[in-house]
Amino acid sequence: MKRTVLVITSELPPLPGAPVAGGGLRVRGLVEALRGAGHQVLISLPAALADKHPDLPEEYRPYLHEPETLSRIVYEAMPQVVLVEQWGLASYLDPGLPMPLAIDLHGPLTLENAFKTGSNYLSDALTKIETLGRADLLLCPGRVQKAYFLAWFLMAGASPQCPPLALVPLGMPPALPARQPGERVRVVFGGLTWPWIDPFPGLRAAAEALAERGGELALFVGPPPVVADHPLYGGNRGQGKDYAAELAGLASVAWPGLKPHGELLENYAAATAAFDLYAPNAERELAITTRTLEYLWCGLPVIYGDYGELAGPIREAGAGWVLDPRDVAGVRAAVASLFDDPEETARKSQAAQRLVRERYTWDRVAGPLLAFVDNPVKRSPAPALIAGFRDYYRSESDRKIREGKEKIGELHEEMRRKAEIWEAQRRERETWFENELRKKETLLESWRDKAESLQSEVAAKLADQEKLAAEQTALLAQAETRFAALENAAEERRLHGLDLERENDRLRERLAQTESDLVERAAAGEAARGEAERQARHLGELSVEINRLRFENEKLTRELADARAIPFAKFRGKWARRAEVVLVKLPKLVWLFSVNLLTNGKQRLRSGRAAGEPTDRT
Missing domain, CATH: 3.40.50.2000 (Glycogen Phosphorylase B;)
Structure with missing residues (x-):
């Protein structure tokens, strides 16, 4: 009896001009084996493949799917047998589908996913067991894989005596290609x-x-x-x-x-x-x-x-x-x-x-699949082995929960007793803290009064210090004014002394010239020479006096500079005496020196004329 089989896959079958993956070749082998036995085969591919391959043949377009729409596609096709490539797609089918379901396990998908980033092995394993439990037949391509998948199928609830797990090796086209090797290896x-x-x-x-x-x-x-x-x-x-x-x-x-x-x-x-x-x-x-x-x-x-x-x-x-x-x-x-x-x-x-x-050709490997399609049987549902584990651990969990609740009740009673003790201790501590707090508040109040009294005294002393500081500032201002006036006067005296020194230098030059003239005219007479010697001595004394006055003037200048940092009243008498020397005695001496110089000059002029010597009017 020929049947309709819906093959659901996520793999693109071989198409002209397009690469193909191993899953697509596996699906092609199963499809060709079914068609070779006379069965009608419908194929459901992911809808995204139609967008990616606009030239997708029309036979693949009626049953394009999204994973979430697989059950609807099955009911639209109404096949007598559903064959799904890999359990991942089958996990999206409704558990209560009335059609017999075969799942082809082309490879260990769970192990493959474990190598991919972001995979969740535990989630894959649980979904795989749940999905395999819905299958009426599992297919795999090798004996080692059959032993591997048997363990999963038993956990999903398959009968250990006769699990519906069949070996269907990979199939290739019976017509083998001709070899055309090239010369180069x-x-x-x-x-x-x-x-x-x-x-x-x-x-x-x-x-x-x-x-x-x-x-x-x-x-x-x-x-x-x-x-x-x-x-x-x-x-x-x-x-x-x-x-x-x-x-x-x-x-x-x-x-x-x-x-x-x-x-x-x-x-x-x-x-x-x-x-x-x-x-x-x-x-x-x-x-x-x-x-x-x-x-x-x-x-x-x-x-x-x-x-x-x-x-x-x-x-x-x-x-x-x-x-x-x-x-x-x-x-x-x-x-x-x-x-x-x-x-x-x-x-x-x-x-x-x-x-x-x-x-490994299609006609040699597909026997178990063809036998199932010829006589599709729904497997009696059985609880998954993992469900037994779940029930066992659930009962164990319930027992442990009861024991835990009893323990929690005991702990709660113990905590209540301890809470009462802690509450009494807390109240005792609160009373002690309140008494200590009142003591500290009283002490703080007395310290606050003392602080306010001290603050008043400090404010009064600060006011007195500010008043004294203002008076000192005024006195300093007066002293600075007097110092400035004194400095100006001293500067004037210094400049006047400099003028006197320059005049003295000119007089010395003239005196030197006069002495030279007197020496030349020494033969003019002893009277004039004696007079000249006397005048010379007198001039020497005047020179000594002038030097002494210059020294006094310089000393006065230095003391004036030092006096800037010394209170003015302390040196007022000393400055007055110095000022008297500079302002009174020094001008008098200069005047006497000038008068003497003129008088002697006139006498020398007369003596020279009396002797008939030439005169110097310089």
């Missing part, structure tokens, strides 16, 4: 650069070995696509790895990048071998990848890890080199054999296609 490495795959150090070793022999390493790689801005599809954003830094400077490396699927297969068919060796981790040890099957389908012997489920079939078939990912020497030896033993490479190529033809 070319190793390919293709696919998306997921964060859980790490091809180093083996990939660099292969590139170095190819560079040494003139071969090529072609990288048909690119970052994972972001299908839509949605939590289910948007998790791929920024998750791709960049291999450029690891392979920098190697002449053998070519970067064709992601190619449309048809063009990619043509490149594979023209290559020599494929590199498919990764560092082991939890995801890699479970994975059975479509890229590996495509390499083998295209006749490419693969350099493969020794830990994967496909390692045994590849080794047994002689379809490649099964190596420890850390065996750099083994990688180099495998690459060298491509150059040194092309016949062995050709045998491995034939073995690769023979392995796929005998074990």
Whole structure:
């Protein structure tokens, strides 16, 4: 009986001119197997793909979905069987759908998500268990994965005696492509650069070995696509790895990048071998990848890890080199054999296609799925094992809650008694604090009165000091005025003394000239000479007196300068005496000196004329 099957997927199936991911190839294999058995297959893709691919074929457009609208799409299509690619999409379906539900677990999605930034493993695990509990059939591509998913299915409530978990390996088209290898040795490495795959150090070793022999390493790689801005599809954003830094400077490396699927297969068919060796981790040890099957389908012997489920079939078939990912020497030896033993490479190529033809084509792998579609059965709902754990822990929690409440009641009673004691102690402390406060307030009041009294006394003393300061300021002003007048008078006397000194210098010059004349005229007579000697002595005495007065004047000037810092009244008498010398005696002496000088000059003039000597009128 032919049935209608609705296949729901988030992966883009192979389209002309567009790259395709492994999930899309897996969906294509299941769809082709169902159609090959005569069933009608409807496909529901994310609505965002229609915007991204305007040339999307019409057969994919009627059932475009958003994750939140999946149940509505199912009721619109009304299929007899629903097949969902991965449990993540199935988690959006209503639990009570009447149609039998099959979920294809193409890979360990929970482990893959654990490698993505921002993932929540616990949330994924709980959602996965809840979703698997709704499935009537689970599909997986490998025996190791079947054991892995069985544990999850049992936790979701599946019967341990006969869990509906079927092995459906990856399927490839039965018609294998013809090999068209080129003359140059070319190793390919293709696919998306997921964060859980790490091809180093083996990939660099292969590139170095190819560079040494003139071969090529072609990288048909690119970052994972972001299908839509949605939590289910948007998790791929920024998750791709960049291999450029690891392979920098190697002449053998070519970067064709992601190619449309048809063009990619043509490149594979023209290559020599494929590199498919990764560092082991939890995801890699479970994975059975479509890229590996495509390499083998295209006749490419693969350099493969020794830990994967496909390692045994590849080794047994002689379809490649099964190596420890850390065996750099083994990688180099495998690459060298491509150059040194092309016949062995050709045998491995034939073995690769023979392995796929005998074990991994659509018509050979889809038996369990076709059997379920022919006889779809709704599984009797059973509580998930985790629900049993939940009920157990809920009862335990209830018991612990009761015990906790009893303990809380005891603690509450103990706290009440202690609170009464603390309240009595608090009141006692309050009384003591109030008494101490009153004492301190009384003491503070007395200190305040004393402070006010002291403040009044200080204010009175400050007023007296201000009055004394004002009087001192007035006296200082008067002293400064008197000092200024005295300084002016002293300055005048100093200038007058300077004038006298200049006059004295002129008189000395004339006296010197006169003495010279007297010496020349000494023969004029003893009387005139005697008179001249007397006048000379007299002039000497006057000179001494003038010098003494100059000294007095200079001393007076210095004392006047010193007196600026000394109270005026103390030196008033002393300044008066000095002023008397400067103002009274000094002018008199100068006048006497001038009179004497004139008198003597006249006498000398008369004496010179009497003697008949020439006279000097200077």
